[in-house]
Amino acid sequence: MNIRRLLSGITFGMIMGCVNAFEFTPANVSSYIALKKPGNMSVYYPLKMNKLTDQKFAYQLVGDSEMPVHVYQNITDSGKNRQVVVWITALEDVYFNFGQQLKSNFRHDDCLFYMPGFWYRRNLRSPKEAPSFHTYDSWLVRDDRLSTPMTAVYDEKHNKFISVTRVANFECDALTTHNQGEIILSGKTSIGYTGFENVNGMTALSFGFPYKEAPKTYIRKLTLAPYVQAFQLLKKGESIELKWEINESRADDFSDCVRKTWEYSYDLYRPTPVETPYTDKIMKDVLSNFFVESYVDNATVKYFSGVELRTDDCGKNDVAEVGFVGRTLLNAFNALEYGEEKERTELVDMANSIFDSYLQKGFSKNGFFNEVVHLKRNSIEKNHSIRRQSEGMYAVLYYLDYEKKNGRNHPEWEMHMRKMLDNFLLLQNKDGSFPRKFKDDLSIVDKSGGSTPSATLPLVMAYRYFRDRRYLEAAKRSVSYLDKELISKSDYFSSTLDANCEDKESSLYASTAAYYLALVTRGHEREYYAELSRKAAYFALSWYYTWDVPFAKGQMLGDVGLKTRGWGNVSVENNHIDVFVFDFVDVLRWLSKEFDEKRFAEFSEVITSSMRQLLPHEGHMCGIAKTGFYPEVVQHTNWDYGKNGKGYYNDIFAPGWVVASLWEMLSPGRAEGFINARYR
Structure with missing residues (x-):
């Protein structure tokens, strides 16, 4: 021995x-x-x-x-x-x-x-x-x-x-x-x-x-x-x-x-799920109040006001944003689907009004979304971003697919989507990347490729919806770029639009993009994309807390009992936690089965349980003025976005994307359902 x-x-x-x-x-x-x-x-x-x-x-x-x-x-x-x-x-x-x-x-x-x-x-x-x-x-x-x-x-x-x-x-x-x-x-x-x-x-x-x-x-x-x-x-x-x-x-x-x-x-x-009383049904019921109380209908485009709100009143403002922190089109789809399921006609009407108004007034001269509109100031963000455009298209494709499944067709919307997709093909660089920001005439403002994976998702979806292989090939080229420049180099950066740094969302989007391609391919190709998704997933997971940060008495987040395990830090620049997850829980569950990795499935349960904790409702408002307006800038360490510091939120927040992210988490299997749909 x-x-x-x-x-x-x-x-x-x-x-x-x-x-x-x-x-x-x-x-x-x-x-x-x-x-x-x-x-x-x-x-x-x-x-x-x-x-x-x-x-x-x-x-x-x-x-x-x-x-x-x-x-x-x-x-x-x-x-x-x-x-x-x-x-x-x-x-x-x-x-x-x-x-x-x-x-x-x-x-x-x-x-x-x-x-x-x-x-x-x-x-x-x-x-x-x-x-x-x-x-x-x-x-x-x-x-x-x-x-x-x-x-x-x-x-x-x-x-x-x-x-x-x-x-x-x-x-x-x-x-x-x-x-x-x-x-x-x-x-x-x-x-x-x-x-x-x-x-x-x-x-x-x-x-x-x-x-x-x-x-x-x-x-x-x-x-x-x-x-x-x-x-x-x-x-x-x-x-x-x-x-x-x-x-x-x-x-x-x-x-x-x-x-x-x-x-x-x-x-x-060994982080374990957080026990909360909030079932999926309760979560959606409470979050749906965001749709009701944030809806704006007296403007050129109808929208859910979810950007630049104050936590102390959650009052509506004049900013309509398609993607990123606004996500008004994805919220409109969620409101439509939920409204019809629960027979809540007010939600259905709101959602349809938003889609109708964007169809009529929501596009630039060259067919891109007017992605940020300041209505009172009568101004539109002149520079486009591949991320917001992609997230808007992603939402519309879900909407069109849902409508088609229910016997309702929208050829004018499809025409707009085809034009935007064809513009995407023109924007794509030879190496497969997409510029981070560009002008309506396709001239480049920011050539950085960090936001590229956001474009992969709608390209894969468009391939399945329109049955056009050009979009699939573009999606494959985009992930080839991700493999060469992000995943193989372990260099995930600048996917978020309000920072230039290493960030969670780049790795999360990269993992999700490869997952989407794995869903539409077979054999060795499928194995290749699955492996890329797994590799990027570890970087995304590395941003999520495995432990519970302690708070001092008097710091509101600690006093309401927040457990930080399962929440993700944002970026090097923006050192706070949030509930950015969207498809990622589905990705983890799929990877867990593909690679027999129990940790992925176990931690997905930690994420889905923990992110329910700050649901604002009567008697449990968590420092937010209105029911269902879920908080965003959750400051868990000695850092602030401008106000209040550890244990509190910044005074300005964007619940639009937060509600959309949680809603996706609460709607498992969406991507697979879309890609594997048989009725088309």
């Missing part, structure tokens, strides 16, 4: 390249504790690891001078994982901040970095005003910015990675009066920090408790502020236990690293 263990250890050491950080020796680990007296700058104590024998602790961490705390540490080994446990006991009342740094043998220039839901590769798609390598090559962030409180460092040269993940109950947070510099917490928190640092050209993983952020903290969209370091009170005789888990493995590339770390974090946290 000893020989077997020896040989196993030698083999493992050869495979892993003797990763020093995993050995957890004094040569590879540095520690500190900073102690603060109110009104004074903190005192920083570097700590040395003193090996203990015949003790319940493996090490005592000691400073060069006497300290009013005792610090002990154990390290337990479980194969590839190593758990680090630290105990701190106060000899007198102290305010403390503790941290450790694991030095790897990875050259910093050889590495890509990953903090789920916040940092991908080097964040070079993000501007210098947001966390990225454009500003610094070392970053520490608070746990609650991340969908899993983890940092992973991937060595591209040697195809291996190390991650450090926090292990805790995450029960509480504390309010502070400041958000930069040295701050004393008003109570106890569960939030620590994690990150990576360049130490003399080599990468180190850093982590500690309570939180700190350096060299900058990110407090608002495109607003970096000075560093922050929090100090928590530990009373005389009190102890605190802190845990992290170190994981080390090989990965073929950065994409494989993201896959393996997501599977690892999912298995570590």
Whole structure:
């Protein structure tokens, strides 16, 4: 047995390249504790690891001078994982901040970095005003910015990675009066920090408790502020236990690293569905009030007012938006389908009026949607976006298909869709990509291809509806581009229209686009698209929370009991969670069957259960003025979109897309039903 263990250890050491950080020796680990007296700058104590024998602790961490705390540490080994446990006991009342740094043998220039839901590769798609390598090559962030409180460092040269993940109950947070510099917490928190640092050209993983952020903290969209370091009170005789888990493995590339770390974090946290009383029936019934109270009929185009509303009154405004945050056409289809199902003629009439008005007044000279109309100002957004145009077409194709199934045909709508589709074919580049933004004469405003997958969906649908293979071939070319430039490079960017950075929606759309093509192909082609969908799905999943962020008493989201597991962070620039899901739950369920991956199906249930929690209705308004106007900018960390901060919403929100997203989640099997329809 000893020989077997020896040989196993030698083999493992050869495979892993003797990763020093995993050995957890004094040569590879540095520690500190900073102690603060109110009104004074903190005192920083570097700590040395003193090996203990015949003790319940493996090490005592000691400073060069006497300290009013005792610090002990154990390290337990479980194969590839190593758990680090630290105990701190106060000899007198102290305010403390503790941290450790694991030095790897990875050259910093050889590495890509990953903090789920916040940092991908080097964040070079993000501007210098947001966390990225454009500003610094070392970053520490608070746990609650991340969908899993983890940092992973991937060595591209040697195809291996190390991650450090926090292990805790995450029960509480504390309010502070400041958000930069040295701050004393008003109570106890569960939030620590994690990150990576360049130490003399080599990468180190850093982590500690309570939180700190350096060299900058990110407090608002495109607003970096000075560093922050929090100090928590530990009373005389009190102890605190802190845990992290170190994981080390090989990965073929950065994409494989993201896959393996997501599977690892999912298995570590095991998120379960959130119990709510809101069935699908209840959800749709309450959400339908958004249709009733947001409907605007005294304008050139009828619409649901779902953009730029105030949370405190949800009053209608003059902005009609086809896709993106408005989604008025998809909401119109949902209202029509639901209205006929429930025999609610007012919803049917509203929906038909919206479609009729857009048919008459909703198109540009060249046949594109007037995607954003400011009615009182009598202005129309001059630049088109491939995303809004695609989302509008997607909604209309569902509408036409539904109408045809019910014996109602709309040849004029079909003519408009054909013209727009033919324009799409002209817009598509030779590499298969679509420009992000363009003018009505097809001249390009933003050639970035990050929004390309949004076009794939209506192209596949149009192929099935019109039986025109040109649209299928265009869809295939678009996914060929996604494979070459996004999926194979693990580089998902700028799908959202209000940011230029790494974002969730690009990977989610890419996974969904490949899923749509898998539904209409067979054999090796189908297998190819299924594999692409799975690969992109891991990146989309990486944005979704596997844990419940703690809130402080007095922070509304915590007081109403929000559990963040299953909610997705948005982008590097827009550091809040939301309910963007649309088709993605169906994609996960399909992938789960295709690849026998139970985690996908299990986590889809977490998503579908958790996203019901903030349903505003009488007695449970969740900080929203009207029933069914589901919140959008859910601020779960020390960041705000302009107002209010953690535990609250921004004062301006766009429930239009939120209601549409939830409605799709509550309407499983739509895409497969459309693609496999037999009646056409």
